[in-house]
Amino acid sequence: MTEEQSTSTKEWHLEPETEYRFELDPGTSLAIKLVRGHAEVFGAELAEGKQYLFGSECKAAIFTWKGCTVEISQPSTEYVSDETPMAAYANLHIAFEQMRVRALRTLHGSPAHDDDPSASAEPPRVLVVGPENSGKTTLCKILVNYAVRAGQGWSPLLANVDPSEGGWAAPGALSAAPVHSPLPTSSPANPLGSAATSAPTSLSSNALLPLVYWYGHAETKRNPLLMDRLIRNLGDNVNDKYDFDTEGKVSGLIVDTPSSFGAGTGASDHRHKLIKACVDAFRINVILVVGHEKLNVEMQRIYGSQLTVVKIPKSGGVVELDHTYRERIHNYQLHTYMYGQIIPAPPGITQATVGGEALTELTLAPSSTVISFDDLSIFRIGAETMAPTSALPIGATRVVSEMQPVPVDPAQPGSGLLNAVLGLLAPPNPDENERYDEEILDLTVTGFLIITNLDIPRRKMTILAPNQGSVAGKTAIVGTYEWQDQ
Ligand SMILES: Nc1ncnc2c1ncn2[C@@H]1O[C@H](COP(=O)(O)OP(=O)(O)OP(=O)(O)O)[C@@H](O)[C@H]1O
Numbered sequence: 001m002t003e004e005q006s007t008s009t010k011e012w013h014l015e016p017e018t019e020y021r022f023e024l025d026p027g028t029s030l031a032i033k034l035v036r037g038h039a040e041v042f043g044a045e046l047a048e049g050k051q052y053l054f055g056s057e058c059k060a061a062i063f064t065w066k067g068c069t070v071e072i073s074q075p076s077t078e079y080v081s082d083e084t085p086m087a088a089y090a091n092l093h094i095a096f097e098q099m100r101v102r103a104l105r106t107l108h109g110s111p112a113h114d115d116d117p118s119a120s121a122e123p124p125r126v127l128v129v130g131p132e133n134s135g136k137t138t139l140c141k142i143l144v145n146y147a148v149r150a151g152q153g154w155s156p157l158l159a160n161v162d163p164s165e166g167g168w169a170a171p172g173a174l175s176a177a178p179v180h181s182p183l184p185t186s187s188p189a190n191p192l193g194s195a196a197t198s199a200p201t202s203l204s205s206n207a208l209l210p211l212v213y214w215y216g217h218a219e220t221k222r223n224p225l226l227m228d229r230l231i232r233n234l235g236d237n238v239n240d241k242y243d244f245d246t247e248g249k250v251s252g253l254i255v256d257t258p259s260s261f262g263a264g265t266g267a268s269d270h271r272h273k274l275i276k277a278c279v280d281a282f283r284i285n286v287i288l289v290v291g292h293e294k295l296n297v298e299m300q301r302i303y304g305s306q307l308t309v310v311k312i313p314k315s316g317g318v319v320e321l322d323h324t325y326r327e328r329i330h331n332y333q334l335h336t337y338m339y340g341q342i343i344p345a346p347p348g349i350t351q352a353t354v355g356g357e358a359l360t361e362l363t364l365a366p367s368s369t370v371i372s373f374d375d376l377s378i379f380r381i382g383a384e385t386m387a388p389t390s391a392l393p394i395g396a397t398r399v400v401s402e403m404q405p406v407p408v409d410p411a412q413p414g415s416g417l418l419n420a421v422l423g424l425l426a427p428p429n430p431d432e433n434e435r436y437d438e439e440i441l442d443l444t445v446t447g448f449l450i451i452t453n454l455d456i457p458r459r460k461m462t463i464l465a466p467n468q469g470s471v472a473g474k475t476a477i478v479g480t481y482e483w484q485d486q
Contacts, residue, residue, distance in 0.1 A: 009073045011035065012080065019063040019084050020070060021317045022054070023077040026328070029055040030074055031349045037068025042138055043145025044182035051352035055343035056187040056332045059319045074346035085313040089139065092288070092312065093146040096124040096252065100147075100154060103250040122285050123252035127278050129299065130290030132259035135318035137165065137191055139290060140256040145182040147251065155180045157238060157253035158192065161231055161278060164218040164258060164326065166333045167192050168210040170421055170448045172217060172481045174230050176238055177210035178248060186354045189332035190341060211237055212445040214423030216381070216479015218330075220260045223382050224270035225402045226441070228277045233442055235281020255282055262295050272302075279303065290314050334421065334483040337448060338466055340364035367468045368452065373459040375472045378422065379405040379440060380479075405440050408478060410454055410461055417451045417461070419484050422476040424449060424465075440475060449476070450483055 012020055014037075024030055031053055034046040039062050046052060046062070051073075054060065062070055063086055072078070099122065105111075106121035126143070128136045140158060147156045159176035160167035167175045168190075183193040213230040220227050242249040255278055261271050278284060285307045289296040291314025299309045321329075336342075340363040345352045382402040410417050425443040429435055449471070453462035463471065464485065 009071050011069055011071050013069050014039070014062070014064045014067060014080060015082065016067045017063075017065060017084065017086065018080055018082045019061040019086075019317065020072075020078065020080050021059075021061040022072075023059045023319060024054060024057050025076050026057055028074065028076055029053055029343050029346055030058070030072065030076065031346050031352055032062060032073075033071040035069040035071050037064060038066055039064045039068045039070060040145075041185045042183075043142035043149070044184050045149065051345075051349055052186070053343045053345055053349075053352045053354050054186050056189045056336075057325065057328065058185070058187050060185050061317050073349055081317060083316055085315050086142075088313055089142050090146070092310070093143055096126070096143065096147065096286075097150060097152075099124045100152070100250055100252060103252075104247075107246055107250055120285070123250045124254075124286055125252055125282055125284050126254045126286045126288060127257065127275075127282070127284045128255065128288045128290065129257050129262045129275065129295065130259070130314070131262040131292050131295070133318055133320050134259070134262070134290040134292065134314045136259070136262075136290055137162070137256050138315070138318065139288070139312070140254045141183050141185070141192065143254055144179050148179055148182055154251040155248060156251040157248075158183075159234060159238070159253060159255045159282065160192065161227075161234070162256055162258035163215040163220065163227070165191060165256075166330070167256075169212045169445065170337055170423075170481070171330045171333055172421065172479050173212050173214055173423070173445065174227075174234055175210040175212045176234055176253075178251070184354075187332065187336070187341060187343060188329045189336035212423075214425075214445045214448075214477055214479065216421075216423065216477060216481060218480070220258050220274060221270055222480070223402055224274060226381055227270075227274055229403070229441055231274065231277040232281045235278075235283075237444075238282065253282060255284070262289075262292060279307070286310065288312055330481070331483065331486075334448075334450070334481075335485075338364065338366040338450075338464060338485070364466055366464050366466050368462055368464050369468065370460050370462050371471060373410045373461060376463075377475045378408045378410065378417065379475065379477050380408050381405055381441065381477060403438060403441060405438065405477075410451075411456050411459060413456070415454075417478060418454050419482040420451055420478045421481040421483055422449050422451065422463075422478050424471065425475045425477065427474075440477065443475075450485075452485070 031051045033051050034048050039046045102121050103123040130136045144156050144158050147154045155178045157178045161174050163172050169175050261275050287299050287309045289311045296311040423445040424447045426446050428439050449463045449465040451461050452464050
């Protein structure tokens, strides 16, 4: 008996249009091999005979349109369901595909043959909204994966404006990237597959180069003005890109939103402003509301006259994620950002891949460096450390606004910098005349680092970063995320 056969493997035969769902416990991993037929994980096809690893408490499903046999090593919570919304999702994909084809035809001035000449020639620019745990991110992934699999050379842009999720960067970031090959699913630490955000060595074959802005908090309500500005910055960048890349533009874009956009009601809260910011910034023409009647009615009422609002079903497989799970995921994400994607294979599995990549290609070695306090300028956006208004001298008015970059002095006890996650900013405009006061709000992020030690008497601090690049003279922003290497 070979080593591989001696593991506890189990074969599942899946009928057409069913899915095998699994949920991993902490510290466990799972290997899945497609033995026969066709299967996909959230729209990304599995290759026959390859072992795919899943870890870090991943919760996902293997879906098949035509039926298949899969071999599972070291199963955990698992079941098969024949009730999935995949047919509805596939119909959506077909509708978006028609929009792309029409947009491309218009771009090339090709004659229209069969369909309605009055139909819009705009590519799909889709905003996905829904309450917590409705499967928004999963739906975005499925739609993007179906588009890139269509064989038309589409590279739709996926934007993630959910700061609690991290996407391709660290949690607290807003990001966007054109997707050229299917996004794999292997761990919630990399919900959208691996990106070349940490170090060049992590440039695996399907790594993406996202555009990233740093918000720095999990909750959108903490600084809605900053969220609004970053969403508009992301949108402006995307539109600038499209001005030059008209072929890329016809692939369209999909925007994944935080659950706070779909939660609660009432016109006064900040979420309407942020939804509006997304609609304007990304020139949205379709809003998908995942499984929420009231939200659908609300979106119809506000946007129904200017764009298409579609309610779509929520999958019964979506897992309710609690607060502690989300905190563990943030830890996995930052660990993965620093050390790469490390998923130990279940016993007996020797040859496996993570989302199709060889395991060794995804491992990183971060560097810990001691720098002087003066090497790095650190800012906090808004008045986090301000005294309450009531504590100000009589007659004094607050001078620090929610959007003002406030310098943070590491020498100050209680600076909040120890173990803080910092977003390292791209350099400001080299032309002094083009600079402006709040420029650092509009700079993209080139990387993240963690302050692991502060030596106030010697004015030194230790930083952990994925590579050894110098940070001297650079500017970083601190938010409310912290991480300790355990
Ligand atoms: N069909 C399915 N089978 C098993 N697990 C699933 C399925 N669909 C989604 N999940 C899992 O459920 C969890 C929640 O899904 P997802 O992140 O897509 O929801 P969301 O609405 O974006 O969440 P959030 O509340 O963070 O905005 C994820 O771990 C995802 O992998």
